[in-house]
Amino acid sequence: MKKTDVLVVGGGPAGLRAALSTAEAGARVLVADRAPRMGGQLVKQTHMFFGSKEQYASVRGIDIPEKLLGRLARFGDKVELLPGCTVLGAYEDGVFTALQGEDYFKIRPVSAVIATGAIERTLAFPNNDLPGIYGAGAVQTLMNVYGVKPGRRVLMVGAGNIGLIVSYQLLQAGVEVVMIIDAAPKIGGYLVHAAKVRRMGVPIHTSRTVLRAEGNGRLERAVTAALDARCAPVPGTEQTVEADVMCISVGLSPLTELLAMAGCELRYIPQLGGGVPVRSREYETTVPGLFVAGDASGIEEASAAMMEGALAGLYAAGYAGFVHPSEAETAAELRAALAALRAGEAGRHIRAGLELLEKEALYA
Amino acid sequence: MERIARHPILDFPERKALDFTFDGRPMRGLEGDTIQSALHANGVVVLARSHELRRPRGFYCAIGNCSSCMMTVDGVPNVKTCATMLRAGMDVRTQRGKGVLG
Numbered sequence: 001m002k003k004t005d006v007l008v009v010g011g012g013p014a015g016l017r018a019a020l021s022t023a024e025a026g027a028r029v030l031v032a033d034r035a036p037r038m039g040g041q042l043v044k045q046t047h048m049f050f051g052s053k054e055q056y057a058s059v060r061g062i063d064i065p066e067k068l069l070g071r072l073a074r075f076g077d078k079v080e081l082l083p084g085c086t087v088l089g090a091y092e093d094g095v096f097t098a099l100q101g102e103d104y105f106k107i108r109p110v111s112a113v114i115a116t117g118a119i120e121r122t123l124a125f126p127n128n129d130l131p132g133i134y135g136a137g138a139v140q141t142l143m144n145v146y147g148v149k150p151g152r153r154v155l156m157v158g159a160g161n162i163g164l165i166v167s168y169q170l171l172q173a174g175v176e177v178v179m180i181i182d183a184a185p186k187i188g189g190y191l192v193h194a195a196k197v198r199r200m201g202v203p204i205h206t207s208r209t210v211l212r213a214e215g216n217g218r219l220e221r222a223v224t225a226a227l228d229a230r231c232a233p234v235p236g237t238e239q240t241v242e243a244d245v246m247c248i249s250v251g252l253s254p255l256t257e258l259l260a261m262a263g264c265e266l267r268y269i270p271q272l273g274g275g276v277p278v279r280s281r282e283y284e285t286t287v288p289g290l291f292v293a294g295d296a297s298g299i300e301e302a303s304a305a306m307m308e309g310a311l312a313g314l315y316a317a318g319y320a321g322f323v324h325p326s327e328a329e330t331a332a333e334l335r336a337a338l339a340a341l342r343a344g345e346a347g348r349h350i351r352a353g354l355e356l357l358e359k360e361a362l363y364a
Numbered sequence: 365m366e367r368i369a370r371h372p373i374l375d376f377p378e379r380k381a382l383d384f385t386f387d388g389r390p391m392r393g394l395e396g397d398t399i400q401s402a403l404h405a406n407g408v409v410v411l412a413r414s415h416e417l418r419r420p421r422g423f424y425c426a427i428g429n430c431s432s433c434m435m436t437v438d439g440v441p442n443v444k445t446c447a448t449m450l451r452a453g454m455d456v457r458t459q460r461g462k463g464v465l466g
Contacts, residue, residue: 034428036449041427046373060373119429131409131422138426138446146401147368147376173368217420218409255429 007109012040014294014309015115021313023075025324034086039065055303090262110320118252118295126212132219136249151245158249164193271353273299283312384454399445
């Protein structure tokens with residue numbers, strides 16, 4: 001049995017930032033991540049971040065883990081990193097079980113931050129299981145982490161930020177992107193990203209979806225169709241797209257298995273990406289001492305995940321009896337940073353989702 | 365499928381070759397590959413079959429979430445090949461059925 005003050009599950013932007021807050025507060029922290037290296041999905045994000053200095057604006061995502069790990073290294077053996085370690089279970093008595101290689105063990109923390117991130121959604125259409133049809137984030141991993149091209153000609157489904165960014169990164173890797181389609185009547189991602197791929201000659205067709213995929217044992221082509229105002233396919237608008245890869249970029253769902261297992265109340269809030277844990281303003285779930293941050297608590301960007309992680313880490317350390325030297329000020333700064341990230345049109349759905357969540361927390 | 369040769373942002377330095385087999389066929393991956401990325405670089409995109417209809421399955425998430433890429437590796441079934449690092453000499457096989465632990 002491993003003992004620690006705070007356990008952080010997930011070493012992505014939220015988890016690493018949570019670990020930093022808890023270490024600053026003087027607590028011992030253990031960070032477990034199932035991947036062989038820390039950083040979560042930052043390790044494939046070759047684009048530069050927005051936001052402010054605290055969110056590493058103008059730094060590429062791939063360079064952020066090293067910066068966060070460097071800041072954590074200053075706390076010496078108070079911070080223990082467990083890469084390649086999958087947390088398998090969260091039990092009612094506060095014990096977690098974990099598997100690292102062949103080594104199975106238990107962890108008993110005083111409090112925990114669950115920062116498990118999200119899973120890519122899929123899309124329902126005939127033959128959507130053909131090899132060649134991949135999550136857009138998966139293709140980003142294959143290219144940017146392992147240096148392997150996914151194929152030759154890509155149809156991108158989804159014009160949100162991930163779809164647009166991955167299209168651009170496919171072009172950077174020397175892969176042809178035939179077109180980007182999106183069922184919505186408007187491009188969902190930032191127009192600065194859309195302009196970039198359009199300038200490179202990739203057309204973006206809105207109000208268009210995939211009717212079916214075709215191919216013998218693997219994707220060879222897809223049939224798309226235009227959608228009317230009620231999202232029904234318009235007869236006569238079918239178009240066949242020759243492609244050996246289709247990237248599905250239709251959003252993410254929070255990974256909440258551990259939270260559900262621990263007994264946290266979950267609610268379906270579409271604006272936050274689906275089933276999310278009910279939590280207080282201090283990021284504590286309905287299970288005392290169990291905190292949450294990042295995509296696991298609602299789908300947002302890595303910048304917001306870092307700020308949420310930092311906040312959750314502060315409160316998780318506090319629960320374990322370690323008060324951050326400047327808790328009130330730090331929390332106020334982080335909350336202001338989050339408000340700035342969620343301001344404006346782009347953050348409208350997040351604000352609406354959080355408002356619903358706050359109401360749920362009142363009655364939980 | 366090919367490896368990325370030139371990239372405006374990323375460097376892919378030369379890496380050690382790792383020989384392994386896929387269904388008995390010799391293949392070569394690189395140090396730092398997952399089993400799945402090495403197979404993909406060798407043109408292998410069908411990793412598994414669905415249990416009922418035996419439809420071909422490839423990877424989907426590449427980060428160990430979706431279980432679409434499970435194979436038998438060195439006799440151990442249900443290995444998530446997208447989240448397992450390649451090692452020299454690995455015996456990677458397409459899995460039949462749900463797998464039984466030996």
